[in-house]
Amino acid sequence: MLQVSELYIYPIKSLGGVAVQNAEVTRRGLQHDRRWMLVNEHGHFITQREFPQMALLKASIQSDGITVHHQSSGSLLIPFNCERKPLQQFAVWEDTCFGQYVSEEFDEWFSEALNMKCRLVYMPDDSEREVDQRYAKPGIITSFADAYPFLLIGQASLNDLNKRMPLPLPMNRFRPNIVFTGGDAYSEDLMNQITIAGITFYGAKLCARCVLTTIDQQTAVKAKEPLKTLASYRMKNNKIMFGQNLVHENTGIISLGDELKVLSTHTEDRFIVAKQPITTA
Numbered sequence: 001m002l003q004v005s006e007l008y009i010y011p012i013k014s015l016g017g018v019a020v021q022n023a024e025v026t027r028r029g030l031q032h033d034r035r036w037m038l039v040n041e042h043g044h045f046i047t048q049r050e051f052p053q054m055a056l057l058k059a060s061i062q063s064d065g066i067t068v069h070h071q072s073s074g075s076l077l078i079p080f081n082c083e084r085k086p087l088q089q090f091a092v093w094e095d096t097c098f099g100q101y102v103s104e105e106f107d108e109w110f111s112e113a114l115n116m117k118c119r120l121v122y123m124p125d126d127s128e129r130e131v132d133q134r135y136a137k138p139g140i141i142t143s144f145a146d147a148y149p150f151l152l153i154g155q156a157s158l159n160d161l162n163k164r165m166p167l168p169l170p171m172n173r174f175r176p177n178i179v180f181t182g183g184d185a186y187s188e189d190l191m192n193q194i195t196i197a198g199i200t201f202y203g204a205k206l207c208a209r210c211v212l213t214t215i216d217q218q219t220a221v222k223a224k225e226p227l228k229t230l231a232s233y234r235m236k237n238n239k240i241m242f243g244q245n246l247v248h249e250n251t252g253i254i255s256l257g258d259e260l261k262v263l264s265t266h267t268e269d270r271f272i273v274a275k276q277p278i279t280t281a
Helices: 052-056 104-114 155-164
Strands: 002-009 022-026 036-039 058-061 065-070 074-079 088-092 095-101 119-122 150-154 178-181 191-196 199-208 239-248 252-255 259-265
Touching: 002 022, 002 252, 002 259, 036 088, 074 104, 104 119, 150 155, 150 199, 155 178, 155 239
Parallel strands: 150 178
Antiparallel strands: 002 178, 022 252, 036 119, 058 065, 065 074, 088 095, 095 119, 150 239, 191 199, 191 259, 199 239
């Protein structure tokens, strides 16, 4: 049996994830997931890819908001209910989406903590950003995530990677929303339609991995792994694949221990990565 073993919410884009026991699946993804992000002076999103020090900002979810902690700057509480302000356009990759600035006080706190000028943006409920229509039906929305509302990874896939690595890496390098146990390594690649706790999910596309996976989430130090090892056996169309992005069609609550049921599998070539035997690292 396939079972949900870990659930993660990333309240502020590219900051650390919050492990939870259960999560509400809303129309745009897990509740609170990537509803905030940091932008530069030009309104373009910033991430650990260029600014690895963002890994040192740790978030947690409270009853009344999101708390962000930094070892030097202390803690900041960002309320769920913020003052309504005019919507403005912001860039996330090729997308233009709408959000609002939250607070000049918060902007100053983040700018000091990261030692760079930045501002905090929030996506209110009336801002809707559709996912890439090439891989999903019209009307499916997401938050400030890179492209899709969910990322699914099997624990067996990480176990297989770590057998190939000089030193094992934790799951937090890959920033999944849903982790499951059971099944074969990379079985998530071929999952087309699945259900968890009565909620239907669809596999949209394999997740191409970037340099963010090479950043230690505790120290913010960059290295070559895991991309060096993944490139040796998980290449597809010149991209390194690990995990699958999902979309969904209804809402509800998912919890640790829930069964993941596979109703259909992909047959398209774009979901098939040639298997490679394990060689000693």
